[in-house]
Amino acid sequence: QQQVKQSPQSLIVQKGGISIINCAYENTAFDYFPWYQQFPGKGPALLIAIRPDVSEKKEGRFTISFNKSAKQFSLHIMDSQPGDSATYFCAASNQGGSEKLVFGKGTKLTVNP
Amino acid sequence: DVKVTQSSRYLVKRTGEKVFLECVQDMDHENMFWYRQDPGLGLRLIYFSYDVKMKEKGDIPEGYSVSREKKERFSLILESASTNQTSMYLCASSPWGLAGTTSSTDTQYFGPGTRLTVL
Numbered sequence: 001q002q003q004v005k006q007s008p009q010s011l012i013v014q015k016g017g018i019s020i021i022n023c024a025y026e027n028t029a030f031d032y033f034p035w036y037q038q039f040p041g042k043g044p045a046l047l048i049a050i051r052p053d054v055s056e057k058k059e060g061r062f063t064i065s066f067n068k069s070a071k072q073f074s075l076h077i078m079d080s081q082p083g084d085s086a087t088y089f090c091a092a093s094n095q096g097g098s099e100k101l102v103f104g105k106g107t108k109l110t111v112n113p
Numbered sequence: 114d115v116k117v118t119q120s121s122r123y124l125v126k127r128t129g130e131k132v133f134l135e136c137v138q139d140m141d142h143e144n145m146f147w148y149r150q151d152p153g154l155g156l157r158l159i160y161f162s163y164d165v166k167m168k169e170k171g172d173i174p175e176g177y178s179v180s181r182e183k184k185e186r187f188s189l190i191l192e193s194a195s196t197n198q199t200s201m202y203l204c205a206s207s208p209w210g211l212a213g214t215t216s217s218t219d220t221q222y223f224g225p226g227t228r229l230t231v232l
Contacts, residue, residue, distance in 0.1 A: 009153075034220050043117070043203050043223030044156070089155065100146075100171075101221055105155035 004092050006104025013111050019077040021107045023090035026071065030092040034101070035064065035075050038087045047088070048075070080111045116140070117224035119204055125230045132191040134227050136204030143208060145187035146221060147171075147179060150201040162187055194231045202227045 005024045013019045023033075034049035050057045050064040050073065057064045063076040077084055087108050091101040120135035138145065146161040148171075158171030160179040168179050176198060180188045187206075191198055205221040 006155075032220070036223075041225075043205075043225045045223065046220055049220060100158065100161065103156040105153065 004090060004102050004104045006090050006107060008107060009105070010108045011110070013080045013109065015080065015082060015111055015113050017080050017111075019080045019084070019109055019111070020074055021088055021090070021109070022072065022074045023092075023104050024070075024072045025092050025102075027092070027094065027102075028071070029094040030102075032093045033064070033066065033073050034091050035062075036089040036091065036103075038089065038106075040086075044089055077109075080109075082111045082113050085109055085111050117204055117206055117222055119202075119224040119227050121227050122225065123228050123230075125232065126191075126194050127232055128195060130191075130194050130231075132194050132229065132231075134189040134191075134202055134204075134229070136187045136189070136206075136224055137185055138187075138204075138206035138222070139185065140206065140208075140222070141184065142206035142222075143184070144206060144221075145181065146205040146207075147177075147187065147189045148203045148205065149173070150203055150226070156203065159189065191229075194229075196231050198229065199231045200229060202229055 007022050035047045036044035037047040038044040048059050048062050050066050052068050055066050061078045066073045087106045089106045090104040093101045117138045126132050147159040148156045150156050157173050159177050162168045162181045165184050178190045203226045204224040207221040
């Protein structure tokens, strides 16, 4: 019930392509879904987040798509760049009940020039 | 900007040593967290704290303890380090009272991590 399943584990995309990372959850009480980006040697940093009252949120080249009925959400990176190469983590929390985030296991994205 | 700092970027210790990892945040956040990060396992919560002198176990607390004597500082203690505690350790902080907030940026902010090697 507390798991967040993330796929794929690794992803290789050509420069200019679209990167898509998917996450699924079971706990219907989750009401906050952030994505974190982590570069080698750094801590994860908040990239973009969504709440379930909207189905999509876009910030620049990054978009979260949220499907409440399917209990799935995904990160789309448009026009992927080599500088986007990093590990991406999805997460979820029930902010009405806990301050804790449940993280997916991460996706290592490589964008080839 | 939120700033979370960790006392060491790299640390090498011997089996059986007592190890202290320190974390300091400058945003007056109530919540602080310790995670370990291992390849293929993602981020796993060790301990967290809602307030000074308050702590709760996370998913993998065995072999670890924590201390929070001041609001801005959260310490992770390995009482007797073992080789299976070789890992990247990440500290995070967040504001309390996220229930009902509409802000998407009221979330956890991470430090740069401490790479601990236990020989």
